[in-house]
Amino acid sequence: MLEIISKIFTLLGALGVFLYGMRVMSDGLQKVAGNKLHQILNFMTQNRVAAVVTGFLITALVQSSSATTVMVVSFVNASLLSLTQAIGVIMGANIGTTVTTWIVSLIGFKFSITSIALPIVGVGLPLIFSKVKKRRDLGEVLIGFGLLFLGLMFLKESVPDIKEHPEILEFLKNYTNLGFLSFALFVGVGAVLTVIVQSSSAAMAITVTMAAFGWIDFQTAAAIVLGENIGTTVTAYLASLGTSVNARRTARAHFLFNIFGVIWMAFVFRYFLVFIVNISPWDTTGFLAQNVDTSAISKINLPLSLSLFHTVFNILNTFVFIFFIPQIAKFVIRLVPQKSDEVSQKYELKYISTGIQDTAQMNLMNAKQEISKMSNITENMFEIALTVLNNPDKKMDNKVKKVKQLEELTDQMQEEISKYLAECSKEELSEESIENVNVMMRIVHELESVADGIYRFILLSQHKYEHKISFHEKANNEIKIFSNLLKEFIKLNKEYLDGQMPNDELDHAFELEQKVNNLRNDLKKSARKRLQKGADVHAELLYIDLIRYFEHIGDNSLNIAQALKNIH
Template identity: 45%
Template sequence: MSYGFTDILQLIGSLGLFLFGMKVMSDALLKLAGNKMRSILATMTSNRFFGILTGFLITSVIQSSSATTLMVVSFSNASLLTLAESISVIMGANIGTTITAWLITILGFKVSMSAIALPLVGFGFVFTFSKKEQSTHWGNFIIGFALLFIGLQFLKEAMPDIKNNPEILAFLSRYTDLGYLSILLFLFIGTLLTVIIQSSSATMALTLIMCAQGWIPFELAAAMVLGENVGTTITANLAALVGNYQAKRTARAHLIFNLIGVLWMLVLFYPFLRFITWITSQLGSDSPYVNAAAIPVAISLFHTMFNIINTFLLVWFVNPIARLVEKFVPAKIEMDKAIDEPKFLDKKALQFPETAIASLIKETKYLFKNAIFEIVSHTMNIHREDIMSDEKIKKVIKKSQEDLKTNVRELYVSKVKTIYGEIIRFATTAQSTLSLTKEQHNQVSEIKVANRKMVESIKSTSELGRNVSKYLNSDNKYIKKEYDKFRKKVAKVLRIIYLFRTEENNADYYQKLQELKQEAKDNIHKSTKQIDRLIRKDLIDAEMASSLVNDNDNVNDTVKQLIEVAELLYGNRDSILENNVDSQ
């Protein structure tokens, strides 16, 4: 055999060039269309057919089913997609990946790209000098596209020719004449190659070249394609190993979906191949059983038809597949993290803008619902349960006369300070390392503003809280009554915010918050007539008067800050952002 070590290295190098071209092209397309694609994916509806269309379009555009499935796994990890939605997107991605096979078949075998590939590299290289980021990405896409076909040409040339190396045919004939066992063997080879190379497109290219060179017949090439469908699921499963149970479920669903498809195809394997042969003959092509040159088209057609039929058979069983996966991967109760440890900020979420923003929003809302809500209500000597109850605020204030002895500083240090710092750090990292759109950058800025407002509300409440406790059961009924009014004002705002974020029809609560915010703005730094009256009539002493005047400002600051946080996290945020983003 004349095929030596140098030839093997040339074959590996050709494959490497093909993969590099595929990566450069895919990465450039991701940068060109990734934001829009991810935006569509993050906001998609639960309609399974729309999910299939989304998966198909994303994979067709970015030319990488692995990138699509990794995106889906990441989105599942961040709870942006449900399991059923993830399954439908992956179904569409399986169809989308067949576009690559047709690209290789038509331009790599039917059209000679070798003559124009190098000029294309030069043409694309010129674009990379552009100061416009979009033009640079287009340049990289053109270079990647050309390198892919240069690599494919090298692959065809580096693959040993059976005419010059008859030993290969003798070696392969031992395994190609075993009937159904040969089908299973080459299915396994296709799976193994895809797992090793980590690219079903590269394995498809190798399969097509092996067919064109006469190494393997049509049916064994089809078996390798089935193996590639199984092998391509490994990427997502490897990525899900470090994800949560939702990510693992999505990856397992991908594996189960492709395995089910392979199983029914093995049962109908030979009739299906005859069906593909009939279609190719109707299209004017030779039979793949007769002419090896016709196999690439037949294999691409087989790949496409299999994935389309498999998808439209199993699309009706998305929910049963989801339930099956849920049994295989039960929901895992996360170990309770330390009180000052973030619950949702995960380095993996910094892979995409959408997952980073989702994590930031969840962490901020969790901090607000638990720590901030508790600290503010307890500082007013009111239990959270009473705020969230249906009991009238007036009665809540009247019965809440026990000093809860809330140490605001201690609670801030133990429940807020560290998490607040981690949120700001995570947000700043996202803004500096991710390619955020202007809208996404503004979203992250809004989250930072919301967190800053929460900390400010604690500081305002801290000042107020000391005097609330001091005068809670004062012998002076006038000062007690004034501080009960302050407590009532804060409690009312907390309750409306609670209803605003929990009720589905919350327009009325939003309107009430706007009215309370305007009222608080008008009252800041203004002494009320009631306080003036109490001072004039000597119903309160000088110390009480000073406290009341200061705390009138504090309560209005607290109210305004809490409402602005609620707006940023749960409602209309534009006006808040405009007023605050510049002062970060």
């Protein structure tokens, strides 16, 4: 009993080293790639073929189809990708995930792993202590790569030879001769296995190892691999919870694409296996024979043939469905309809609702989208406040209430976005990304201050109307000039929230700030002169308070412009 428990924990430990190595390698590759992920994203907007190629490249780059699909769901949630584009990328990701399988099969089962893995870790170790960040990231990739194969070696060693346990072989054979039922059973095993380990690559490594050691035959292993294609969709589904309707549709499209592929394969499974065996350049003796002990040479080549099966299936599946992307999109739109209350419900932080993702660039892009939304809210608040100031009426209470709600929302947004950015800063980021986090924190703070200023001046406008206070005609004209100046300032900042503000526009921002200061001084002088001539003291003091809030909004706007100059 103790021996069995020991073997189970040894197997789990080996799997843990494998998964940890894959995670370290994937994180390192994402850091090395940096902004290139965003550049690749721009390429995918061209057509469906480009989207498939992009999905393949990103997955091959980060060595994780789950990371790619979660990234795609996040892009759709942030309105950076359409549903049809996302489906194409997911198709490419399915092909890209086969790269990991080939690496495992070619190196893990054809060479002595210890002769490769430990030297790779040895090369990576000094690099992670380098002062140059790119070298540290490269060191992380190499160490992750080495750990991945050490985990694979431990996995191989923890799986006992089937000859020592003939009773298990007999047990498995009871379920391998049931025709279609056997196929469905092992597809289910593959799906459950992937859901448990949360990595199709790790599940594939387990499958390949079991096949290589004779625990399962080629047909059974192939069925399990198909199930792993279904199981990997769970990660994207979990990432889509609480996101926009299109993001949820993207996750459903991923599931449908993979499940449809398994369905059509079920009808041609035996013939497809014969096809793979025939085109395989390796010795495949006994792969499709019933109750035949596979030769030693075939056992070594079985992982390669499984990789070939995996790759050819995903390429064919993509080729079949790439022509039906619009139809798949229409189907998932019907499958996941937009609820009537999703449009009218109170706005929530939707772009960062899924939490910190594995991709640093995606996290910062999500934050930018949220900040852009916050900027739109402050602009809307300013328009409502000006309407109340210039055209007061009995219905203004609803508008004041609306601005109050929006101001409370900006408070909430500042807190949530700041927390999110603080979590982002704990991740491994490039120097540019670290600076972007600091700049975005400053912008969020300034936007919240703008919202506070707007709410205060709408309260002054309400007070003015309720107490029947009227300004001098010249004062009303001065306020219109001032408010138009601030509208221009707010609009200028809004235009550059997605990118760096150029020097000429920053100069324009300084000019606007100078105009604000000059106008403030002139208007205060005008108010004092009117007071000296016997004007209403209450009205002029309220007027000066209004100018003061306008000035604060101008100061905050300049701070935002200066921050935008430093964003990358």
